Amino acid sequence: MVEVTGVQRGLQDVVALESRICFIDGKEGRLIYEGYDIRDLAKYSTFEEVAYLLWYGRLPTGDQLSGLRGRLASLRELPSALAERIDSMPTTAAPMDVLRTAVSELALFEPEETRPGPSSIGGAQRLTAVLPSIIGQFHRRRIGLSPLRPRPDLSAAAYVLYALLDREPTELETRCLNVMLIVHADHELNASTFSARVTASTLSDLYSAVTSAVGTLKGPLHGGANERVLDLLEEIGTPDRVEEVIKAHLGRHERISGFGHRVYKVEDPRATILREWSRRMGEASGNLRYYELLRAVEEVVHREKGLYPNLDLYSGSVYALMGIPHDLFTPLFAASRVAGWTAHVLEEYQDLRLIRPSAKYVGPTDLTYVPIAERT
């Protein structure tokens, strides 16, 4: 028997497996997907290209990329039984709850003839194609838009905006949405990816792994932080209140969403990219309010706590400037991270070893069982 000695709370600094997909240099603030720097991918690439990179381990040729685009577009349509199920959900439901339930139910309603193998790249592509449709199916009904159509003419980025807001993006918005999807697509063994890999490591199927991941992403310490940042900005209201509100939160020992990171000890490179996009989108829409408030929040949090912004600080402001409601920010995170989750699950199947850490037992061992009638 292996004796359990030290405890790495939160599995901090534990190296649990080998992966070729994503590398984070937390000291230098670098993020690499399959060898490529996130700054280059955000500048030159598209979401479909990055998804290809994560799944196949190399950048696609032009033909391979157009093949993948076509395939993803052809996999967008929801099974009609699932669309009906989503339509029967309460319009007051949290979209992340709808997404988690619908991903799980998708496995029940996939038509037999098109059902991808439970561990195949086809499953990865189906899930990546369909997540925006699930979110759109729910959101369009609750705000009274016309029924969702698969729109195979649209790129992944353009389809997101059509599905949610029933409009087509401008050129700047298309680029911006691509950047949003790219920077959220993967991040090594973050909590949701880890939970997907744990599920896959039991030889469970891709749909189950992604269902686990959606539930994990929802938490405010992970993907849910982006929605909370906008709540904070609403609470702050005007720049003159930044100092007072932030200090009040810190004084109550509350965490400021959008700051701090388990791995980055310097600024998260994704925050650097999104700060710039928050400014660009603010300028384009003539509304720099979010950008200016966030800059002021950054200044106070850094001064008071020495913390740097993470991915979630600026992402919500970018979505909000496009008119996307707050409670869809985390579902959109999922709609991008699903590319990374599925790449990791497929990698897990290739080098499978049940993930099962140990706990250091700190309870008693020698208690005498007392029959219920004799307990006080």
Ligand code: ACO
């Ligand atoms: N606001 C205030 N204090 C913070 C914050 C924060 N955002 N983040 C860390 N701290 C403080 C902690 O209170 C702790 O202080 P203490 O030692 O005085 O108790 C210290 O910094 C270390 O914090 P840990 O919790 O040990 O750091 P950990 O690595 O476990 O946490 C986490 C990382 C969960 C991301 C944390 O920074 C946090 O809660 N941030 C806010 C939520 C958030 O933005 N999440 C998104 C993360 S990125 C993503 O998932 C896409």
